[in-house]
Amino acid sequence: MADAADLRGTTSARARRWLRRTAALLAAAPMLAGLAQIPAAPAAHAESKATGSRSVDVSITSLTPTAPKKSDTLTVSGTVTNDTKGTVSDARVGLRVGPTMSGRSAIDTTAHRTGYTEGLDGTEIDGKYAKKIGKLAAGTSRDFSLSIPVDQLHLGENGVYQLGVSLTGGTSHQPWPQVLGIERTFLPWQSGPSQKKSQLTYLWPLISATHVTARTDNDEDRTPIFRDDRLVKELAPGGRLQQMVALGKNLPITWVVDPDLLATVDAMTKKYEVQNPSGNGTRAGRGQTVAKQWLDALQKAVEGKQVVALPFADPDLASLAHRGKNVTGALSHLQGATELASTTVETILGARPRTDFAWPVEGAVDSSIVDVATSAGAHNVIARSDSLRETGGLSYTPTAARQIGGGNTAVVADARLSTAFTGDMSKAENSTLAIQRFLAQSQMINLQAPDRQRSIVVAPQRTPTTSQAQAMAAAMEGLSGQWTQPLSLGQAAKAKPDPSATQRVPSTRSYPRSLRARELPTEAFDRIQETQKTLDNFEPILTAKYRVVTPFGNAIRREMSTSWRSEAQNATGFRHDVQTYLSGLTKKVRLVPKTDMTLSGRSATVPVTVQNNLVQSVELRLVLRSQQGNRLAVSDPQLVNVEGGHSQSVKFGTTANANGPVWVSAQLYTPDGQPYGDEMLFEVNVTEITSTVILVIAGGVLLLVLAGVRIYVQRKRAAARNGEDGGDGEDAEEAHGQDEDDSEAPETDRCDPAHALVPEQPSDPASDTGSQSAGPSGSGEKVDH
Numbered sequence: 001m002a003d004a005a006d007l008r009g010t011t012s013a014r015a016r017r018w019l020r021r022t023a024a025l026l027a028a029a030p031m032l033a034g035l036a037q038i039p040a041a042p043a044a045h046a047e048s049k050a051t052g053s054r055s056v057d058v059s060i061t062s063l064t065p066t067a068p069k070k071s072d073t074l075t076v077s078g079t080v081t082n083d084t085k086g087t088v089s090d091a092r093v094g095l096r097v098g099p100t101m102s103g104r105s106a107i108d109t110t111a112h113r114t115g116y117t118e119g120l121d122g123t124e125i126d127g128k129y130a131k132k133i134g135k136l137a138a139g140t141s142r143d144f145s146l147s148i149p150v151d152q153l154h155l156g157e158n159g160v161y162q163l164g165v166s167l168t169g170g171t172s173h174q175p176w177p178q179v180l181g182i183e184r185t186f187l188p189w190q191s192g193p194s195q196k197k198s199q200l201t202y203l204w205p206l207i208s209a210t211h212v213t214a215r216t217d218n219d220e221d222r223t224p225i226f227r228d229d230r231l232v233k234e235l236a237p238g239g240r241l242q243q244m245v246a247l248g249k250n251l252p253i254t255w256v257v258d259p260d261l262l263a264t265v266d267a268m269t270k271k272y273e274v275q276n277p278s279g280n281g282t283r284a285g286r287g288q289t290v291a292k293q294w295l296d297a298l299q300k301a302v303e304g305k306q307v308v309a310l311p312f313a314d315p316d317l318a319s320l321a322h323r324g325k326n327v328t329g330a331l332s333h334l335q336g337a338t339e340l341a342s343t344t345v346e347t348i349l350g351a352r353p354r355t356d357f358a359w360p361v362e363g364a365v366d367s368s369i370v371d372v373a374t375s376a377g378a379h380n381v382i383a384r385s386d387s388l389r390e391t392g393g394l395s396y397t398p399t400a401a402r403q404i405g406g407g408n409t410a411v412v413a414d415a416r417l418s419t420a421f422t423g424d425m426s427k428a429e430n431s432t433l434a435i436q437r438f439l440a441q442s443q444m445i446n447l448q449a450p451d452r453q454r455s456i457v458v459a460p461q462r463t464p465t466t467s468q469a470q471a472m473a474a475a476m477e478g479l480s481g482q483w484t485q486p487l488s489l490g491q492a493a494k495a496k497p498d499p500s501a502t503q504r505v506p507s508t509r510s511y512p513r514s515l516r517a518r519e520l521p522t523e524a525f526d527r528i529q530e531t532q533k534t535l536d537n538f539e540p541i542l543t544a545k546y547r548v549v550t551p552f553g554n555a556i557r558r559e560m561s562t563s564w565r566s567e568a569q570n571a572t573g574f575r576h577d578v579q580t581y582l583s584g585l586t587k588k589v590r591l592v593p594k595t596d597m598t599l600s601g602r603s604a605t606v607p608v609t610v611q612n613n614l615v616q617s618v619e620l621r622l623v624l625r626s627q628q629g630n631r632l633a634v635s636d637p638q639l640v641n642v643e644g645g646h647s648q649s650v651k652f653g654t655t656a657n658a659n660g661p662v663w664v665s666a667q668l669y670t671p672d673g674q675p676y677g678d679e680m681l682f683e684v685n686v687t688e689i690t691s692t693v694i695l696v697i698a699g700g701v702l703l704l705v706l707a708g709v710r711i712y713v714q715r716k717r718a719a720a721r722n723g724e725d726g727g728d729g730e731d732a733e734e735a736h737g738q739d740e741d742d743s744e745a746p747e748t749d750r751c752d753p754a755h756a757l758v759p760e761q762p763s764d765p766a767s768d769t770g771s772q773s774a775g776p777s778g779s780g781e782k783v784d785h
Helices: 002-010 013-036 040-047 104-112 230-235 240-248 259-268 288-301 317-322 332-349 367-375 428-448 466-479 489-494 522-541 546-558 562-566 568-586 691-725 729-749 753-757
Strands: 056-064 073-082 088-100 131-136 141-149 159-170 178-189 198-206 212-216 224-226 254-257 273-275 282-284 307-309 380-384 401-405 408-413 455-458 484-486 589-591 597-600 603-612 618-626 632-634 638-642 646-656 660-669 675-687 768-770
Touching: 056 088, 056 159, 056 428, 073 088, 073 131, 073 159, 073 178, 088 141, 088 178, 104 178, 104 428, 131 141, 131 159, 159 428, 178 428, 198 240, 198 428, 198 466, 198 489, 212 259, 212 546, 212 568, 230 240, 230 259, 230 288, 240 288, 240 466, 254 259, 254 489, 259 288, 259 332, 259 546, 288 332, 307 332, 317 367, 332 367, 332 546, 367 380, 367 408, 401 489, 408 455, 408 489, 428 466, 455 489, 522 546, 522 568, 522 618, 546 568, 562 568, 589 660, 589 675, 597 603, 603 618, 603 638, 603 660, 618 632, 618 646, 632 660, 638 646
Parallel strands: 056 178, 198 254, 198 455, 198 484, 224 273, 254 307, 380 408, 597 675
Antiparallel strands: 056 073, 073 141, 088 131, 088 159, 159 178, 212 224, 273 282, 401 408, 589 603, 603 646, 618 638, 618 660, 632 646, 646 768, 660 675
């Protein structure tokens, strides 16, 4: 590793001389103490006891300037607190300058060391620069401030110096002067220009949690409904995201943005609703003003700087690689999220972003993560050096870019610099020490191989707190270009790799257990795909698809967000709400339940009603099927177009071939032939010839017979009369006329018997009616934002 040869490459001659003198003094100290018999002897003995040097807590809360020049005055401020049960007498606070650090590992070791160790913690600067406190009672604290011209520190050549602040005093049991407490930090010192400055890329992330639900209000504007209104606090003056923009606008950084955050804030600039904590009802969102101000400030801050857009909603690449790959179709969401990222950032910010970078959680990578990350076109993977470990024993920190095969590049961020501000930076002591340690590590990288220019990348935590962001900015300002120069992430990815730097991507087994334990479970991807399948089946029937596809597509992408790693329970609830809401919308288009019915005659019509309680029209195909086609035949399927909030009655012709009950099924289909909704069954009782019809037919036949008999009798009588009297013309004419009159009588009964087999049907529903639902249509499918 790079630190293995730190001592060989960076220990200065001055440091070696200082160590030799210190060793000689340590060897001589016991003998001198025994000969001189002076009060100072117990002090030397006491100072070697680690327990005594932890009696007083010393904290450094301010150090300015962070990287001083020779003409500056160094000011160190802080607090001392007596943690013992006794009073400290003759207390004074002084500065101690130790040797230069021999390497990056030496900085880590010194930072974690506690207690005072003579010979390692240097000597106190001239007493006139010390602060006398006098008595310090048990449990009390006193503030201090020390100022000293930098040239009085007697710093030598360029290097990172250990700087200590110690409290010296006596106790009731040991009244002689001794070090009772010490705090160490680091002082980067650059007396002259560097041979070659390190190229430093600092990522500045704008990422937040998921705030938008898949729901919208039931109005023409499709007002979005938010999970909460926490984003208002982050965007307001002094808030986390407001500070990120305000601080970042003046820093040489590369912006890394989650497009979902931009889309969410853009939605907040208009009317939006927020779910009540109880889950019942909503209230008006109140973030319009701060949202507009934040977007305006961000648009100005990114001008002239590189913007890298993560896939929409910052999907968890590691979870996709380790869990999502086991669920068919889960990986397909990454491509859509990448494409949406570019259009979202360009539309809202007016800046064309880079979308060819992937950033796994904490830069932890393995072969499966790289495969997933690069599958959607991100040929640059932001890794971290504690994941892509060096194996060649380099004596320096190599350039960030590494070629890892397949035309892909791993941009390896420095782990020490990237994690420098992950703690609680709200305490002044913590932030001050973190800033000085960051500067010390960055300078040491430059000192490792001053004749070899390297490209260094810093990828901090995804969502820095306000205090963390302020500490990060202070550290960047402290660099002041003394040993670094800024470089964009795109340029860092193109830098010439060190030939000796490792290019081997770790195996899947090497992925940290702590990170794997917080991944999205396989069940999450099962639910995501269930929602996607429901959406795919719902989309074809819609006439205004964008109202549903866009918001639910975004909601599905949000279900895979990295931010859910810290909200596992809320993630489950979010996925459930999305699926439940979408399923509820699909059920607003349905077949109205039908009771059993009776058909009389050989042919009739069967009405089936389709109800649409959405607020947009739908197009479907309705199929009616007879379970016994030999008894009852049904006409062909029909296309149905139902307007929002209406019902449509569709009539199917039927032909009966036999009496008896027949089960009939009705099923809706999407235009592309997929079943939609549940199948509806009802019974049709077919009566081919009814008793009423039989009576009507029998009566008609009887009338015809009677009419024929009458005509026959009348004609026979007329013939007889004509035979008896020779045929009177008038009578014959009269008889003939009578015959004609009688022959017209049956004409009224001449009807088609088949006509009687088609009785009038009961009144069918109107072909297009209003909604049959007594309740409101609900929020419908107006769900995009």
